[in-house]
Amino acid sequence: MTRSLFFKFLARAMMPILILFSIFFLLRGHNQPGGGFVGGLVGASSIVLMTLAYGPAEVASRLRIDFRRAMFWGVIVAAIAGLLGLIFQSSFLESIWFKPYIDGIGKLELGTPALFDTGVYIAVFGVTVSIVMAMADESDREAE
Amino acid sequence: MTPLIIFPFLIPLITGFSALLKRRGRRRVAFSIGVTANLIAAVVIMASTYDGTILISQMGDHPMPFGISLVIDSLSAIMLLLTAVIAFLVGIFAMATIDANRERFAFFPLFAFLVAGLNFAFLTGDLFSLYVAFEIMLMSSFVMLTLGGERGQLEGGIKYVTINLISSTIFVVAAGLTYAVAGTLNMAHLAIRFSQLADPGVTLVLAGMFLIAFGIKAAIFPLFFWLPASYHTPPIAVTALFGGLLTKVGIYAMWRVLILILPAATAILQPLLITVSIFTMIVGVLGAVAQMDVRRLLSFHVISQIGYLLMSLAIGTTDALSAGIFFMAHVILAKTALFLISGIVHELEGSYHLKHLGSVAKRHPGAAVMFFIAALALAGIPPFSGFWAKFLLLRAGIEAQQYLLVGVGLAVSLLTLYSMIKIWNEVFWKPNTYTPSADEQPTPLTRIERRAMIGAAAVMVVLVFALGIAPESMISLSNRAAAELFPNGLGHSGYVDAVVAASAEIGGLSE
Amino acid sequence: MTLLFAITIGVLFACGIYLVFRRSLVRLIIGLSLLTYAANLMIFTSGNLLRRGTPIAGETPPEAMSDPLPQALILTAIVISFGVTAFTLALGYRASQAVGGDDLDAMQTTDREEMK
Numbered sequence: 021m022t023r024s025l026f027f028k029f030l031a032r033a034m035m036p037i038l039i040l041f042s043i044f045f046l047l048r049g050h051n052q053p054g055g056g057f058v059g060g061l062v063g064a065s066s067i068v069l070m071t072l073a074y075g076p077a078e079v080a081s082r083l084r085i086d087f088r089r090a091m092f093w094g095v096i097v098a099a100i101a102g103l104l105g106l107i108f109q110s111s112f113l114e115s116i117w118f119k120p121y122i123d124g125i126g127k128l129e130l131g132t133p134a135l136f137d138t139g140v141y142i143a144v145f146g147v148t149v150s151i152v153m154a155m156a157d158e159s160d161r162e163a164e
Numbered sequence: 165m166t167p168l169i170i171f172p173f174l175i176p177l178i179t180g181f182s183a184l185l186k187r188r189g190r191r192r193v194a195f196s197i198g199v200t201a202n203l204i205a206a207v208v209i210m211a212s213t214y215d216g217t218i219l220i221s222q223m224g225d226h227p228m229p230f231g232i233s234l235v236i237d238s239l240s241a242i243m244l245l246l247t248a249v250i251a252f253l254v255g256i257f258a259m260a261t262i263d264a265n266r267e268r269f270a271f272f273p274l275f276a277f278l279v280a281g282l283n284f285a286f287l288t289g290d291l292f293s294l295y296v297a298f299e300i301m302l303m304s305s306f307v308m309l310t311l312g313g314e315r316g317q318l319e320g321g322i323k324y325v326t327i328n329l330i331s332s333t334i335f336v337v338a339a340g341l342t343y344a345v346a347g348t349l350n351m352a353h354l355a356i357r358f359s360q361l362a363d364p365g366v367t368l369v370l371a372g373m374f375l376i377a378f379g380i381k382a383a384i385f386p387l388f389f390w391l392p393a394s395y396h397t398p399p400i401a402v403t404a405l406f407g408g409l410l411t412k413v414g415i416y417a418m419w420r421v422l423i424l425i426l427p428a429a430t431a432i433l434q435p436l437l438i439t440v441s442i443f444t445m446i447v448g449v450l451g452a453v454a455q456m457d458v459r460r461l462l463s464f465h466v467i468s469q470i471g472y473l474l475m476s477l478a479i480g481t482t483d484a485l486s487a488g489i490f491f492m493a494h495v496i497l498a499k500t501a502l503f504l505i506s507g508i509v510h511e512l513e514g515s516y517h518l519k520h521l522g523s524v525a526k527r528h529p530g531a532a533v534m535f536f537i538a539a540l541a542l543a544g545i546p547p548f549s550g551f552w553a554k555f556l557l558l559r560a561g562i563e564a565q566q567y568l569l570v571g572v573g574l575a576v577s578l579l580t581l582y583s584m585i586k587i588w589n590e591v592f593w594k595p596n597t598y599t600p601s602a603d604e605q606p607t608p609l610t611r612i613e614r615r616a617m618i619g620a621a622a623v624m625v626v627l628v629f630a631l632g633i634a635p636e637s638m639i640s641l642s643n644r645a646a647a648e649l650f651p652n653g654l655g656h657s658g659y660v661d662a663v664v665a666a667s668a669e670i671g672g673l674s675e
Numbered sequence: 676m677t678l679l680f681a682i683t684i685g686v687l688f689a690c691g692i693y694l695v696f697r698r699s700l701v702r703l704i705i706g707l708s709l710l711t712y713a714a715n716l717m718i719f720t721s722g723n724l725l726r727r728g729t730p731i732a733g734e735t736p737p738e739a740m741s742d743p744l745p746q747a748l749i750l751t752a753i754v755i756s757f758g759v760t761a762f763t764l765a766l767g768y769r770a771s772q773a774v775g776g777d778d779l780d781a782m783q784t785t786d787r788e789e790m791k
Binding site for chain 2: 695700703707710711713714717718720721722744745748751752755758759762763766767769770773774779782783784
């Protein structure tokens with residue numbers, strides 16, 4: 021498969037933007053449209069673009085992230101967020117809020133929903149990239 | 165205690181993700197810890213509901229119609245315990261017999277996800293979550309069924325996937341329509357809302373849609389063709405897990421939705437249910453009689469047993485429901501035991517085909533004794549568990565004056581016995597004259613693997629035997645489960661009242 | 676508006692069922708995804724097609740809110756059908772390799788053949 025230079029350049033340029041955009045989505049969640057799922061998909065799309073541009077082998081060797089393991093940790097983080105509600109409040113997934121005031125930034129609203137969303141973000145990221153990588157591997161092998 | 169009821173879902177979920185580990189040893193350790201923890205959780209839940217308490221937790225502490233209810237009544241506790249026992253024993257069996265290639269492609273994680281889906285289906289008190297649970301279960305079952313990629317598996321897999329997706333679509337449409345009609349998806353809330361609904365026509369349509377959706381999953385009469393086309397294709401550990409549990413979840417969902425939520429419409433559907441139940445029993449057992457492959461034969465028996473379970477719904481009394489719940493416990497254990505024993509015979513002798521096997525009783529008397537007990541239990545010979553199950557069910561039928569159903573039930577019992585005798589004669593008794601071909605050699609197993617495989621099946625048979633010798637506590641349990649589920653006028657039942665009371669405590673609606 | 680949606684849903688269901696009944700594997704998969712689209716639209720319609728405010732507490736008074744539940748349900752259903760479609764595509768690809776074509780009528784060995 022020939023990969024166009026233009027596309028390669030574009031994918032490179034898009035990658036940081038997409039990653040930042042996905043984190044923006046992640047942080048925006050809960051009270052605004054956004055959240056872990058959408059964020060994870062947008063973030064994964066950056067890797068998908070790179071895979072399309074450079075091929076799965078090169079992306080895998082450069083990234084050196086085990087996305088299967090990412091799925092695992094994502095679910096663990098989400099489960100911990102749920103369990104915190106179970107342990108410190110009365111039921112699973114119940115929210116706990118922590119609102120520190122930091123000079124210069126203002127009031128931060130941190131809570132277990134954000135942690136849960138982060139877990140979902142990691143898990144969705146991992147799952148999507150794993151699926152696409154597996155399929156790309158397959159089609160690469162066929163092309164050879 | 166009550167918030168802890170999320171654990172039967174969380175434990176297998178985390179087990180599944182931990183079993184994705186790369187190293188074989190670690191993976192197996194993670195999986196073993198997971199199924200054991202799941203079993204312990206189920207036992208604890210059973211112990212704490214044994215006195216009749218209904219455990220309820222609202223996810224996120226939002227009251228009833230807004231948050232998702234997790235409810236464990238006696239029926240859920242029974243189903244959770246059965247699932248955990250089967251998962252534990254079949255898990256051991258799978259660790260002993262599954263091939264390295266399937267294991268490398270995430271067999272154990274899928275196993276755990278399947279259990280997570282099953283457990284969540286039994287936990288949830290919300291119709292849409294039930295759909296999600298079904299999907300978790302189905303997705304893992306799709307992959308488990310096709311894992312290995314043999315031609316038969318792929319062909320069977322396409323049929324299985326297609327028909328189950330259509331069933332899911334019908335389910336989700338029915339759930340959407342339910343929401344449009346009643347404005348809620350919480351099962352307890354739905355029971356109240358539907359009992360106040362003036363127009364029964366809509367509920368009849370919904371009941372029909374739910375019947376078809378769950379009927380496909382349970383493999384009832386005109387909708388069962390996917391089952392014998394696919395169940396015999398994967399390795400026997402998978403078939404045992406599917407045959408033991410998957411179709412039964414369809415029946416469980418029917419009980420929950422049709423009896424708890426839509427009792428009026430179910431009463432109107434009774435003639436249909438009776439017909440379907442009769443045909444499911446007959447067609448299943450006749451299909452089984454004609455088969456020459458042990459796995460296919462047992463797959464057809466799965467269908468025939470579903471007919472009995474559907475009979476409990478068709479009779480439609482509390483007694484029948486209670487008998488159905490007892491039957492469920494019996495058939496899950498006996499069926500899985502039979503599949504596991506046929507797996508043992510395959511591992512030791514290299515074939516599933518009746519004509520290719522013989523004199524197994526002489527060479528492996530232990531396997532023969534196990535098969536004997538499990539087969540008689542399935543056919544319903546006293547003093548084994550099947551006798552009590554069928555006795556209770558048929559007595560409920562006679563009391564409700566459904567003589568046709570009772571007659572068919574008895575006749576099908578005889579045919580079940582006949583096909584069990586056929587397996588006995590061909591596999592265990594007749595002298596073996598067949599020279600096996602090259603691909604029909606026994607699987608080389610280490611001693612530990614052999615012992616684990618036989619031990620798992622033996623424990624299963626002991627459970628079947630125990631259920632037959634001492635059925636009292638199980639009977640009283642299923643009586644209470646039925647009493648909690650069965651509506652006692654205007655949408656109230658033990659289940660509904662408990663959920664409403666629990667939500668009122670955290671400031672939800674009281675009626 | 677509701678009528679328009681009802682017709683669309685009906686057409687989608689009809690197309691989906693027609694495609695599922697065809698002999699080709701690819702059409703089967705497309706048909707299945709059309710069926711899920713129809714189901715999703717159906718849930719969407721069940722939540723009343725009215726123009727209302729965003730369902731966020733504190734921003735919109737409760738009586739002017741749109742019903743958030745059908746949207747949540749559809750999102751869940753879409754995620755599920757995303758996974759299922761990915762799987763059916765992979766399965767179909769493998770099956771067409773094993774059978775050598777996408778003719779569903781060639782896939783009858785599990786029903787027909789007595790196990791040798």
